[in-house]
Amino acid sequence: GNSVTQMEGPVTLSEEAFLTINCTYTATGYPSLFWYVQYPGEGLQLLLKATKADDKGSNKGFEATYRKETTSFHLEKGSVQVSDSAVYFCALTTNTGNQFYFGTGTSLTVIP
Amino acid sequence: DAGVTQSPTHLIKTRGQQVTLRCSPKSGHDTVSWYQQALGQGPQFIFQYYEEEERQRGNFPDRFSGHQFPNYSSELNVNALLLGDSALYLCASSLGIGELFFGEGSRLTVL
Numbered sequence: 001g002n003s004v005t006q007m008e009g010p011v012t013l014s015e016e017a018f019l020t021i022n023c024t025y026t027a028t029g030y031p032s033l034f035w036y037v038q039y040p041g042e043g044l045q046l047l048l049k050a051t052k053a054d055d056k057g058s059n060k061g062f063e064a065t066y067r068k069e070t071t072s073f074h075l076e077k078g079s080v081q082v083s084d085s086a087v088y089f090c091a092l093t094t095n096t097g098n099q100f101y102f103g104t105g106t107s108l109t110v111i112p
Numbered sequence: 113d114a115g116v117t118q119s120p121t122h123l124i125k126t127r128g129q130q131v132t133l134r135c136s137p138k139s140g141h142d143t144v145s146w147y148q149q150a151l152g153q154g155p156q157f158i159f160q161y162y163e164e165e166e167r168q169r170g171n172f173p174d175r176f177s178g179h180q181f182p183n184y185s186s187e188l189n190v191n192a193l194l195l196g197d198s199a200l201y202l203c204a205s206s207l208g209i210g211e212l213f214f215g216e217g218s219r220l221t222v223l
Contacts, residue, residue, distance in 0.1 A: 043202060043214035043215050046211055098160050099145075100204075103154050105154050
């Protein structure tokens with residue numbers, strides 16, 4: 001079946017620290033991979049995506065590389081800001097595209 | 113350009129009641145999906161509507177039903193509410209099977 005596993009949170013970092021949030025997946029077929037972010041009181045927003053192996057998605061200083069050999073899509077940012085405090089969800093959809101499978105989310109708090 | 117809008121934003125019901133949640137998709141989008149997000153969990157797929165038909169359904173009981181109108185807006189109905197139905201209900205729209213755009217959700221509390 002299809003599923004996503006994210007590292008447990010919550011994660012607390014100081015401003016300008018390096019961020020890694022691990023995500024691994026199980027999928028039938030050839031999935032597309034996504035990171036969504038949910039700020040307090042808001043809906044989910046797409047942060048970045050990758051549609052095939054070795055693709056790198058990037059946005060707002062965040063990056064993630066689609067690693068087929070390790071079935072992973074880890075999220076990284078070199079220097080986090082207080083405004084990055086949010087819940088981050090890793091997700092996949094298969095080539096039918098009808099259903100997205102989300103991880104349980106990782107809460108990030110960045111302190112000044 | 114209006115994004116995905118949902119109503120109501122918050123509502124409280126009692127067990128056994130019925131609820132209807134509404135969603136207007138982002139302009140130009142023709143596909144609407146509904147997700148349930150329990151507290152501290154990721155969104156779980158309920159179903160997807162395209163051309164006024166349910167195209168795919170997740171692992172939810174028949175108490176959960178939906179509808180899509182000719183203008184692509186959609187409703188989610190839940191009958192015989194249970195305490196466990198308390199959650200944030202998210203509507204997402206897309207153009208076909210493209211990227212999902214989410215609304216801010218309707219938070220349902222069942223007492």
